[in-house]
Amino acid sequence: MVAAGGASGLLAAALLSEGLGVNVLLWALVGAIAAGLAAHATGRRVRLWTVVWTVAALTLLLVPALIEASWPVVLALLAAAGAGSIALHGGKRWPGVVLGALGMWSHLIPGLAWSVLALRNRQYPARDRVVSVVKAVAVSLALLLVFGALFASADAAVAELLGDLMPSIDADDVPMRLLLFAVGLLVALAAAHTAAGPRRFDRFPVKPGRERGRLEWALPLTALNLLFGAFVAVQAAVFVGGYESVMRKPGVLPAEYARQGFWQLLIVTLLVLVVLGLARRWAPRSTAGDRLMAKSLLSLLCTLTLVVVASALYRMHRYVDNFGLTRLRISVAAVEIWLGVVLVLVLVGGLVATARWLPRAVVLSAAAATAVFGLISPDALIAEQNVHRFEQSGRIDVGYLRDLSADAVPALDRLPEDQRTCALQKIASDLDAEHLPWYATSLAEARAREILRDRPVPLTGRSSCLRVGVRTDRLYGEYDY
Template identity: 30%
Template sequence: MATSKAMVSSPSRAAEKADAGRAIFDAALALGLGGDLLLRAWPWGLNATIWLVALCVVALALPRFESLALPRQRGNGWLWAALGFSLMLAWRSSPVLQTINVTAVVLCLGMVAFRTTARAIRLAGITEYAANLATSSVQMLVGMQVLLVRHLDWRSITAAERSPRLAAVGRGLAIAALPVLVFGALFASADIFFRDLLRDAALLSPDDVFSHLTLWALFAWLAGSYLWGSLLAEREPVPEPPRISWLRFDFIEAGVVFGLVDALFMVFVGVQFRYLFGGAGRVESSSSLTYAEYARRGFFELVAVAALAVPFLLLTHWLLPRGNSRLHRFYSGLAGLLVVLVFVVMASAVQRMRLYQETFGLTELRLYTTAFMAWLFVVFAWLALTVLRGRRDRFAFGVFIAGLAVVVGLNALNPDALIVRRNAAIAGTDRPFDSEYVLSLSPDSVPSFVANFDKMAPRERCLVGGKLQRRYLNMDGDWRSWSWGRFRAHRAVSSSDELATACD
C-alpha cells in the first residue's frame, strides 16, 4: 500500500514541478520580451523600474497559484524591499547612485532565496551570507539551463499542446491577414506618422533583428534563472566552517597580536592629537605643508585601515576556542580598545575630509567615500554591541540592514545637488565656482546649479547657460529613460529667467 501511494505521489509531484517550470518559463519569456523593449533605452530610468517591478510582482504572484504547488516564500519582505529600491531608479539619475540602487535591488532579490541553518535570517553568520551570495551568482548563470532540462516536460508540450496550438495560431493568422492588411493600408493613408511607423518596422535590418533576439534571450535567461533559484531550486543551508584545530589562539597569542596592533594604533592616534587636532599653527611650524595640504594626504588610506580592521577583528574572534569565558573577556577588552582607537582613526579621516572640502571643494568620490565611512562607524558600533558581547550571530544581518539604510539616505540626500550647494557655499574670489565640474554631474544637480547661477562670473554664465539650455531645454528623449531628476532639470532650466538672459 505504501509503495503504491509513493508511486502515485511521485508522478503527481513530477507533474506539479513540470507545471511550475512551464509557468516560470512562460513568465521568463514575457519578462525577456519586456526587457528587450524597455531596457535597450539608455540611460536607465523609468524603464528599469518597470521591468524590476514586473519581476518582483511575478515572484510574488506565482506561489499564490495553487495549481503550481510552489512553496510559499518566507522572504516576501525582501521582494517588497527590492521593489522599493527599484522605484529609486526612476527617482534619481546619478550614474553612481543608479549603480548603488541596482546593487541594492540585486542583494534584496538574493535574500529571497537565502538558506540558513539558523532559526532566522537575522541570526545567520557571515559565512552563510557569503555562501548564499556565491550560490545565487552561480544560479543566475545556469538556472535557466536547469529549468529547461529538469523542470519542463518537453514531450507533453510537443505531443499534447504544441501541435494543436500551432494549428490554431495558423488558422488565426490566415483569418486575420486580410482585415489587418486592409485596415493597415487605410490607417497608413490617413496618418503620415503611422505610415512612417509601418515603414520603419518593415525596414528592420538583420542587425536589428539579431539585437532584439539577443536582448530578449539575455533578459529571459536572467529572469528565468532568478525565478527558478528563488521558487524551485533546492538549496541546502551552508553550515559554519569547521574550526582550525592546529591554529591555537590563546591568551599569549591574543596578547601578542593585539598588543602590537593596539600599540601601533595608539602611536598613530597620538600623532593625530598632536598635529591634526592640534590646529594649523602646529602643522605649519613643523613642516613646509599648509594645514589643508597636510589634511589632504591620507584620507583614503585611513578609510582602508578602518575597513581592514573589520575582517581582522572578526577573524581573530572566530579563532577563539569556545567555552573559555576568561579568554573571551580578555579578548573583548583588547579588541574593545582597538575599536575605540579605530573610532579615533575614523574621526581623523573625517577631519581631514572636512578640511579638504573647505579648501578644495566636494566631489562625488569624496562624498561617497564619506558615506562609506559613515557606514563603517555603524559597523564598528554594532560590532562592539554584538561580537564583543558574545552575540556574533546578530552581526551580519545588522551590517546588511545598515548598508541598505545608507543607500536610502543617499537617495534622500541627492548627492549631486549637495555637491553643487557645498561648492557654491565656499566659492569666492580666491576659489572660483567650478562650473565645468558641476556640468559633468547628473541632471539631479541642475536645480541647485540654477539656484546658484549668480555665483559665476558674467562671461562664464553665458557659456554655462547655453550648455544647460542645449542639454535640458529640449529633452525629446525616449520616455523609457524618464526620471524625476531629468524632469526637474528640464523644469528648472525652462523656468529660469537668469539662464534665458545670461548672454544679454
C-alpha cells in the same frame, strides 16, 4: 513561471532599449512574480528576511528613476542584483550571504533548460484548440493589415490615428531588442529556478580557527590598542588646542594634512576589520575568562577605531571646505561612513551573547548605504556644496562642474550668468541630443529640462567660459582630462 519569464523578456525588449528610469523597476517586478510563482509551486514559505532583501532590492531600483548620474545608478543596479539573489537563496552565515549575492547567475543556463523541460512535459488539456487559436489570430492580423492600409490611404486623419496606435520599431533597434529579450527571459528564468531550488551556501563547512594561547593572542592586540589610544589622545589634543594651531606649525600644509591623513586613516579602518576577523577566529574561548578577555580587547579596538573614523571624516570635511566637493571625495567619505557602521555592528555583535544576525546585518548595511548614496543624488550634493562655497568665498571650479549630470542643474542654476552658462552648457547640450519617453528618463532629468526650458543657455560658444577663466582647450577636447 515560463509565461512570466516571457513577459519579462518582452518588457526588457520594449522598455530597456529606451533607457532605465522606471523601466528597470517594472521589469524587475515581473521577474519577482516569476520567482514568487516558482517558490510557491515548490512549497517554500515567505520568511521575514526574504521580504527584507526583496524590499532592499526594489528600493535600490528606485535610484535610476530618481537620479540621472550613471555612476551611483550602476552601483545601485549591482547592489540590487546582489540583494535579489540573497532573497532567492536565503542565508544566515557568511558563506550564505556572500556567495548568495552571486549565486543567481549560476542558474542562467539551468533555468533555461528547466523551462524547456517543463514545457515539453506539460500536459495541455486543450492542445487541439491551440492550432485553431493561432489560425484565427493570423487571419485577424492579415485582415486588419489589409483593410487598415486601405483606410489609411483613403483618409489622412485615419492614417494619423493608426500611426499613433502602431508601435514604431526602427530596424536598427531590432538586434538590441532581441538581445534584451534574451537577457530578460534568461534572468527571469534564472530567478524562478533559484527560487524553486536554491543552493544552500550556508552548508559549506567552515572550520573554526585554532585557539591561540592568551599571551600569543592578547599581546599583539594590547599593543595595537595602546597605539590606537595614543593616536586618539593626540586627536583629542588637536581638537582641544584647535585645528588651526596645528596648521600654523612650520612645514604643515593644510591640504596635505587633510588629504593624506584621510587616505591613511581609511586604510587603517580597512585593516582593523581584517584584524578583527582574524583575531576573533583565533581568540581563546575555552573558559569564561578567555571569552571575557577576547570581548574586552576586541571591543576596545572597535571603539578606538570609531574615533579614527571620526577623525578621518573631520579631515575630509576640512579639505572639502577648502577645495570643494568632488565625486571621488564624496565616494570615499561614504565608504568611510559605511565602515564606521560596520564597526558598530561588529562591536554590538561582540558584546551580545549570540551574533548570528551579524553577517546579514553587515551585507544589508552595504545595500542600504548604496541605496542612500544613490537617493541623496551625489552630483546634486556636489553642485550644491560648490555653489554654497562660491557664495561664501567666490571660489569655484566651473570646469569640473560642467562634467556633472543633470542632477546638478537646480544648484548650478543659482550661479551668476557667466558661471551658470559655462557650467550648464555641456549638460544642456547632452539633454538636447536625446529625447526619451517619460518612462525611460529620471525625475532629475525632467526637472533639469524644465529649468533649462524656462532659462535656456546657448549650446555653443566659449565666451562665457573664457570670461570666468575656464581654459577652452579643457572644454573642447584639445587635451584629455
